[in-house]
Amino acid sequence: MTNKTFAGQDRASGSLIPLTQAVVGGQPVRAVNLRDLHAFLGVQTAFKDWIARRIADYGFEDGRDFCSFLSESQGGRPAREYHGTLDMAKELAMVERNERGKQARLYFIECERRAQVSNDLAVAVTGIVAPLVTRMESTDHQIATLSQQVQDLMLIADDRGKASRERISVRQLLDDAGAVQKGRNGINRRVGSALRALAMTQTPPIQLRRCMHSGVWLFPVEFAGRFMATVGNEWVREHNSELEGGETLTLPLLGLGRRGRKG
Incomplete structure (x- = not known):
């Protein structure tokens, strides 16, 4: 040329x-x-x-x-x-x-x-950069989503912590009252039904809540404590007596007990 x-x-x-x-x-x-x-x-x-x-x-x-x-x-x-x-x-x-x-x-x-x-x-660079930008935006979105999920979990954990201090389940009430584990379904339902019915009779009615994790009913600690003191503890004693079926011999030195035999 x-x-x-x-x-x-x-x-x-x-x-x-x-x-x-x-x-x-x-x-x-x-x-x-x-x-x-x-x-x-x-x-x-x-x-x-x-x-x-x-x-x-x-x-x-x-x-x-x-x-x-x-x-x-x-x-x-x-x-x-x-x-x-x-x-x-x-x-x-x-x-x-x-x-x-x-x-x-x-x-x-x-x-x-x-x-x-x-x-x-420019087209080639755009073809390389655009997917990277999209991937980065996707990653940023995932990070933001995960961050929000962590915050939500922290709030849930905080709510559960508050619930564990302010509310109590029937299982916890029976544990605290010393109910025998065997055959507790019946007394569990009995106490739960009574608490829910009693809550509706209060003025104003007591707001009940289900546990977000297990779905069980949770009752205000003070309200449930009064119920157990007046009625529930007696039901627990009856439950334990029916299941034990006899006297309990105590070994004072060891602090242990064993079921007595009927003679």
């Missing part, structure tokens, strides 16, 4: 044909100030005449191939400027049919190639 290193550069001045951003047809595009291209090509015809003739001869359209506007006036009459797309700039360079035109065309082609490489690289 002839003088590839020269593409887009003036041997005499070393200046480049700068690219710019323009809005053509309502879309932002990479563009060329066609006055700069005219200067680079070394065209002897005045710019306003050259560009008007090229637009007419090759059917370039404002809003499709270029945009035009009046430059800011420095005291004189404002000049009309033209910013053309790279496709238009390539065609203008080609139709000059000289070395400068060839160099400019190759330069614009190289600009497009580099832009495409950059775009492909």
Whole structure:
């Protein structure tokens, strides 16, 4: 390729044909100030005449191939400027049919190639980064969810701790009263039913609660304690007496007891 290193550069001045951003047809595009291209090509015809003739001869359209506007006036009459797309700039360079035109065309082609490489690289990077970002967002969401779950569990644990201090189950009441473990289903139901019924007769009715973990009924400690002191403990003694079925001999020295035999 002839003088590839020269593409887009003036041997005499070393200046480049700068690219710019323009809005053509309502879309932002990479563009060329066609006055700069005219200067680079070394065209002897005045710019306003050259560009008007090229637009007419090759059917370039404002809003499709270029945009035009009046430059800011420095005291004189404002000049009309033209910013053309790279496709238009390539065609203008080609139709000059000289070395400068060839160099400019190759330069614009190289600009497009580099832009495409950059775009492909951006797409590739996005393809790599996007899944990582999605995975990080998913991980952040999982961490946030786990954090919320931990907080919820801490609140539940705190509630259970409060419940264990403020409320008591029938099983705990019977344990505290020393009820024999064997055959406790009956007395368990009896005490539970009595407590629930008694709670409804209070003014105002006592609010009952089920354990979130086991589902058993929990009763206010003071309320349940009064019930056991007046009725429940007697039921426990009857329960134990029925199951033991005889006297208990105590061994004072050992502090142990054994079931007596009926003779």
